[in-house]
Amino acid sequence: MLLVLSEQHKGHLSYLSSVEPEVVAEFGRIAVDFLRRGTSPKIYEAAARKLGASVEQVQCAVEGLMFLVLESCRHTLSETDFMDSVLVLGFSQELNDTLLQLYLQQGGPVRSVLAQLGPSLPVYHSLEWRLDVNMSSRALRQQLCPVMTLCLSLTRGGASGDTRKLLQARPGTVLHLLSVLEPALDAMKSTHTRRILRNIK
Structure with missing residues (x-):
C-alpha cells in the first residue's frame, strides 16, 4: 500500500530538501516528542533562528514529517512501500534514506502512542x-x-x-x-x- 500525499503536505515537506540530513533527523525526533507531549512554540523559534528560516517554515516541516511518520505507522508500511511513497517528493537518495531510517527507528514508539490513543474495546x-x-x-x-x-x-x-x-x-x-x-x-x-x-x- 502507498501513501497518497496531498499537494499541501508535499509543500510542507519540500523544506526538508534545503537542510542537512542531520537536521531532518532532529526534526523527526522533535516530531515524535511533540506527538507524546504536545507542541512547543519555543522549539520552533529556536530552530528557525538556528537555520535562518521562518518559524512557519520550520513548524510546517516538522508537522509534515510528523504526519508522514504517523500515517506510515498507522498503515504499517513496509520499507519498500515507504520508499515508494516518498519517491513522489523528489528528494535525493540520501534524504530518502534518512526518512526511511527515521521511520524504522521511530516506528515502535509511534505505534505505542497510537495504541494508547485508540479506544479500549x-x-x-x-x-x-x-x-x-x-x-x-x-x-x-x-x-x-x-x-x-x-x-x-x-x-x-x-x-x-x-x-x-x-x-x-x-x-x-x-x-x-x-x-x-x-x-x-x-x-x-x-x-x-x-x-x-x-x-x-
Whole structure:
C-alpha cells in the first residue's frame, strides 16, 4: 500500500530538501516528542533562528514529517512501500534514506502512542453455556420450552478482571445466529477479503 500525499503536505515537506540530513533527523525526533507531549512554540523559534528560516517554515516541516511518520505507522508500511511513497517528493537518495531510517527507528514508539490513543474495546475471553428446559407448566401443557443461557467473558485492553455478560436465547435464535455467522466466517477466508484487510492495515 502507498501513501497518497496531498499537494499541501508535499509543500510542507519540500523544506526538508534545503537542510542537512542531520537536521531532518532532529526534526523527526522533535516530531515524535511533540506527538507524546504536545507542541512547543519555543522549539520552533529556536530552530528557525538556528537555520535562518521562518518559524512557519520550520513548524510546517516538522508537522509534515510528523504526519508522514504517523500515517506510515498507522498503515504499517513496509520499507519498500515507504520508499515508494516518498519517491513522489523528489528528494535525493540520501534524504530518502534518512526518512526511511527515521521511520524504522521511530516506528515502535509511534505505534505505542497510537495504541494508547485508540479506544479500549472489550475482547472475547471465553463463553460458557447452559440449556434450561421447562418440561411443562400450567400455561404450556405438554410443551418443552428450552432456553439457552450464555455467559460471555470479555477482557478490556489489558485491564485486570473480566466483564461477564449473561444472555438468554431460544434455540431457534441461536440456530439463526449460526446460519448468519458461518457464511460471514467463510467470507473472511476469501482472497478478496484478505486483500481488503491487508490494505486496511
